[in-house]
Amino acid sequence: MTILVTNDDGYFATGIAALVEVAQKFGNVIVVSPDKPQSGMGHAITVNQPIMIEEIKNFGKIPAYKISGTPVDCVKLARDKILHTAPDLCLSGINHGNNNSINVIYSGTMSAAVEASIEDIPAIGFSLLDYSPDADFSAAQQVVEQVIEKYLKQGLLHKYLLNVNIPKLSFEKIKGHKVCRQAKSKWVEEYLERETPSGKKYYWLTGQFQNLDKGTDTDVYALENGYVSIVPVQYDLTAHHQLTDLSEVFE
Amino acid sequence: MTILVTNDDGYFATGIAALVEVAQKFGNVIVVSPDKPQSGMGHAITVNQPIMIEEIKNFGKIPAYKISGTPVDCVKLARDKILHTAPDLCLSGINHGNNNSINVIYSGTMSAAVEASIEDIPAIGFSLLDYSPDADFSAAQQVVEQVIEKYLKQGLLHKYLLNVNIPKLSFEKIKGHKVCRQAKSKWVEEYLERETPSGKKYYWLTGQFQNLDKGTDTDVYALENGYVSIVPVQYDLTAHHQLTDLSEVFE
Numbered sequence: 001m002t003i004l005v006t007n008d009d010g011y012f013a014t015g016i017a018a019l020v021e022v023a024q025k026f027g028n029v030i031v032v033s034p035d036k037p038q039s040g041m042g043h044a045i046t047v048n049q050p051i052m053i054e055e056i057k058n059f060g061k062i063p064a065y066k067i068s069g070t071p072v073d074c075v076k077l078a079r080d081k082i083l084h085t086a087p088d089l090c091l092s093g094i095n096h097g098n099n100n101s102i103n104v105i106y107s108g109t110m111s112a113a114v115e116a117s118i119e120d121i122p123a124i125g126f127s128l129l130d131y132s133p134d135a136d137f138s139a140a141q142q143v144v145e146q147v148i149e150k151y152l153k154q155g156l157l158h159k160y161l162l163n164v165n166i167p168k169l170s171f172e173k174i175k176g177h178k179v180c181r182q183a184k185s186k187w188v189e190e191y192l193e194r195e196t197p198s199g200k201k202y203y204w205l206t207g208q209f210q211n212l213d214k215g216t217d218t219d220v221y222a223l224e225n226g227y228v229s230i231v232p233v234q235y236d237l238t239a240h241h242q243l244t245d246l247s248e249v250f251e
Numbered sequence: 252m253t254i255l256v257t258n259d260d261g262y263f264a265t266g267i268a269a270l271v272e273v274a275q276k277f278g279n280v281i282v283v284s285p286d287k288p289q290s291g292m293g294h295a296i297t298v299n300q301p302i303m304i305e306e307i308k309n310f311g312k313i314p315a316y317k318i319s320g321t322p323v324d325c326v327k328l329a330r331d332k333i334l335h336t337a338p339d340l341c342l343s344g345i346n347h348g349n350n351n352s353i354n355v356i357y358s359g360t361m362s363a364a365v366e367a368s369i370e371d372i373p374a375i376g377f378s379l380l381d382y383s384p385d386a387d388f389s390a391a392q393q394v395v396e397q398v399i400e401k402y403l404k405q406g407l408l409h410k411y412l413l414n415v416n417i418p419k420l421s422f423e424k425i426k427g428h429k430v431c432r433q434a435k436s437k438w439v440e441e442y443l444e445r446e447t448p449s450g451k452k453y454y455w456l457t458g459q460f461q462n463l464d465k466g467t468d469t470d471v472y473a474l475e476n477g478y479v480s481i482v483p484v485q486y487d488l489t490a491h492h493q494l495t496d497l498s499e500v501f502e
Contacts, residue, residue, distance in 0.1 A: 042294030043356045050453040080440045081454060104488050105294050118353060118437050154500050160493060179498040181489040186369050189331045202301040203332060232497050234490035237355050238432040242411060242483035247430040249405045250481055
C-alpha cells in the first residue's frame with residue numbers, strides 16, 4: 001500500500017521522521033510536507049499565490065517533497081501532481097504538541113488528515129503532548145505502530161478518521177487507549193504587546209487553555225489520566241439537532 | 252449592542268462595506284478586518300509571527316482597524332486588544348462567493364464566525380454567490396437585514412451560530428429562507444502547472460466542485476432553487492455515532 005506522510009511542523013521536524021520510520025513497516029511511504037512550520041494553519045489552502053514543489057533527500061531512499069504551502073495543500077498536491085492518484089492511507093504528524101479538544105480546529109496536522117478524508121483517503125493524525133523540538137518520540141512510535149496495526153487489521157480503513165493524542169510518558173507508563181469525544185474547551189487569549197524600534201505596536205498570540213468540560217469520556221480526561229486518546233473525527237459542521245427548531249423561526 | 256464586523260476578503264472589499272451599512276441599524280459597529288485577502292484561510296491563526304493593528308478611516312465615523320493576520324486573528328484581537336471585552340454579536344462577510352457545503356471548512360469568513368462562537372459570542376456568517384469584486388450586494392443587504400432582525404427578535408443569540416448563503420438573484424426573485432444541512436461534497440483539484448522564467452515549475456490551485464449529495468434538505472439544493480440557505484453550525488468534530496463501535500476495537 002502507498003502511505004502518504006505529512007505534518008504541519010515541516011519536513012525537518014523530528015516528529016515526521018519518527019512517523020516515517022514506523023510507516024515504512026506498513027507500506028511504501030511517500031513524504032509531502034510543508035517547507036516551513038505551519039502550526040495553527042487549520043484548514044487553510046493557498047489560493048492567492050502559486051505553490052512550489054521541491055524534491056528533498058531528507059528521508060534517505062524514501063521519495064520526499066517539500067511544498068511552499070499548507071498541510072492541506074500537501075495532501076491536495078500529493079494526490080494531483082506527485083502521486084497522480086489517491087494514496088491508500090494518509091498519516092499526519094507526529095505533531096510536536098497536543099491536538100486534542102478544541103485544538104483540532106486550529107491544527108494543521110489534523111486538517112491534513114481531514115482533507116484526506118474529504119477526498120476518501122483513510123487518515124490518522126498523531127500528536128505527542130510535548131512541544132519541544134527535540135522531544136523523545138520513541139514511546140510515541142510504539143503507540144503509532146499499535147494504532148496503525150489495529151487500523152489496518154480490523155478493517156477500519158474508509159470507516160474512521162482518527163485523531164490520536166499521546167501523553168508524554170514512557171511506553172510502560174501509558175495505561176492504554178481510550179476512545180473518546182473532543183472535550184469542550186477554549187483558549188483565553190492574552191496577546192503580548194510590544195513595540196518596534198520605531199515605536200509601532202505589535203502583538204504576539206499567547207493564551208491559556210481552558211477545559212470547560214468535566215466529562216470523564218473526553219480526550220482531555222483520557223490524556224490527563226495517562227491514556228492515549230483516540231477521537232473519531234467527522235467534518236460535517238451542521239448542528240443537526242438544531243435544524244427543526246430553527247426551521248420554525250425562518251420558514 | 253456592540254457589533255463586531257469582520258470578513259476574509261479584506262477591509263477594502265465591497266461586501267464588508269455592504270454588511271457594515273446594514274449592521275449599523277442594529278447597534279454600534281466596530282470593524283476589524285484583514286489587511287489583505289484571506290480567502291481559503293480556514294481556521295488559521297498566526298502563531299509564528301507578530302501581528303500589526305492599524306486604525307483605518309474607510310468606514311467614515313465607524314471605528315475600524317486592519318490587521319496583518321487571518322479572520323480568526325481579527326476576532327481574537329478585537330476582543331483582547333481593541334474592545335477589551337466580548338462584542339455582543341459578530342457578523343462576518345458579506346463574502347464574495349459561496350460558503351455552503353464543504354466550503355465552510357476552507358472559509359475564512361465562516362471560521363471567524365466559528366471562532367466568535369467558541370468564545371461565546373453570537374455569530375452569523377453571510378456569503379453571496381457572486382465572486383465578482385464589484386458584485387451587487389443590494390439584494391443581499393435586504394436578506395442580511397431580515398436575518399439579523401429575526402436573529403435578534405426571536406432570541407436566537409447564544410443559541411445558534413449561522414452560516415447564511417444568498418443566491419445571486421434580485422430580492423424579488425429570492426423565494427425565501429431554507430434552514431438546511433451542509434451538503435456532502437468535495438472539490439476535485441486540477442492544479443495548473445506553469446514554469447517560472449528560469450524554468451522552475453509552480454502550481455496554482457483550481458478545481459471542480461462536486462456535490463455528492465442528492466438530498467433536498469441541503470444548502471446546495473436550497474440555493475439552486477432560489478432560496479437563501481441557513482445552516483446552524485457547530486464545531487465539535489467528534490463522530491459521536493462512531494464512539495461505541497470504535498471502543499470495541501481499541502479498548
